[in-house]
Amino acid sequence: MRIFFLLAAGLLPFLLAGQDRPGRISARVTIGDTSQVHLLTLVDNSTFFGTVTAVTGDSVRLVSRSFADPLVVPWERVHRISRYRGGWGAPSAQLALDDLTLVRTALPFAGRRRFKTVMLMYNALDFNLNPHLQLGVGNAAVLGLTFSQRYRTSLSSWLHLGVSNETLVIPTLSLYSVGVGLAGDLTGLLTVGSSDQFVHFGTGLFYIAGEGPLANFRLGAGRRISPSVHLSGELLAVGTDAGQLAVLPSLTVGLARRSHRWGFGLATVMHDGETFFPPPIPYLSYAVYY
Structure with missing residues (x-):
């Protein structure tokens, strides 16, 4: 009997601990x-x-x-x-950094849905169906409607892969007919880092119906410098039919407040060393996650 009580006294803490763990989960x-x-x-x-x-x-x-x-x-x-x-x-008290202005990353999606606009010229509504798949619809000024698809996955906490496609549907009108033109951007995504600090690489094709594709390359980096301030830089390079290279660099300061993000940026366009717009052009962007 004494042995029984000794065994019970020794096993009781372990038994209670085993019951406590499921109780907290x-x-x-x-x-x-x-x-x-x-x-x-x-x-x-x-x-x-x-x-x-x-x-x-x-x-x-x-x-x-x-x-x-x-x-x-x-x-x-x-x-x-x-x-x-x-x-x-x-939800989170501070919004995580995910996409930049020109660069769509492979970082985990933030929120369930997102509305984004750049100078009211490009507007898009994205739906995150699950942690891996995102579908979107929007418009590019008066050119036409945009439809986007993106698949992403994480190989580790700091390595993320994905593929993105965005198609622009352009209505074409003539005196005798009405048609539809298609153009788009198909890009592979590689993001190294986290939503607080990352470097992104992308390469793919710009395609236009009836014409040959153009290679494009993207490089972006972002860093959270305070709980509500993000700093990011982007570079989009596009090859041309003439073998030349058009480069679009930009620098953006982002302010995040809960589900809202405002972007204040400067961008320019360079074509084989010749700047189309000598002074950098300011632009504004806004996104809300819900």
């Missing part, structure tokens, strides 16, 4: 499921959104788009792990 949570967004609540009422990828004997590992590296929290500081019922696009 919601039954709706699947550890390591990247399609889920988890809400990690600490004993001091601090909360973090992300995906819990591992629960070890003494810690919890959380991957979040708000942090460049995984967050590791001691188990004794964990109050509750639950599933965020608003879907995978969890």
Whole structure:
């Protein structure tokens, strides 16, 4: 009998610990499921959104788009792990950096939907169907309608791959007929880093119905320099039929406030060393995530 009580006293803490762990993790949570967004609540009422990828004997590992590296929290500081019922696009106090003005990256999508405009000349509404697939529709001034598709995935917390296509449908009118012209941009995406700091590389083709494609190359870099200020630079290079190269560089300062982002940039166009517009041209952009 004495041996029984000794064994019970020795095993009781382990039994209680084993019951305590499931009690802090919601039954709706699947550890390591990247399609889920988890809400990690600490004993001091601090909360973090992300995906819990591992629960070890003494810690919890959380991957979040708000942090460049995984967050590791001691188990004794964990109050509750639950599933965020608003879907995978969890809100955040500060908006993560994703796309630039000319560069579409392979970083994780921010939000469920996004409306973006550049000088009211280019307007687009993007729908993030899941963490990997995005569809969009918009217009390019009075030229026509745009339709976009993008697929992205993450090989690690700092390496992201994807492919993007955007098609411009242009109505054509003549005295005797009405037609439709097609032009587009098909680009492969490689992004290294996180939403706080990244370098992006892209290469692809500009295509026009009835004409040969033109090669294009993209280089972009972005960095969060404060909780609400982003600094980014972009370079778009396009080959021409004559074997020349048109280069479009730009520099942008972005201000983020919850679901809103304003961009203030300078851009110019250079053609084989000859600048079309000697002074850089200012432009404004705006995006809202919801």
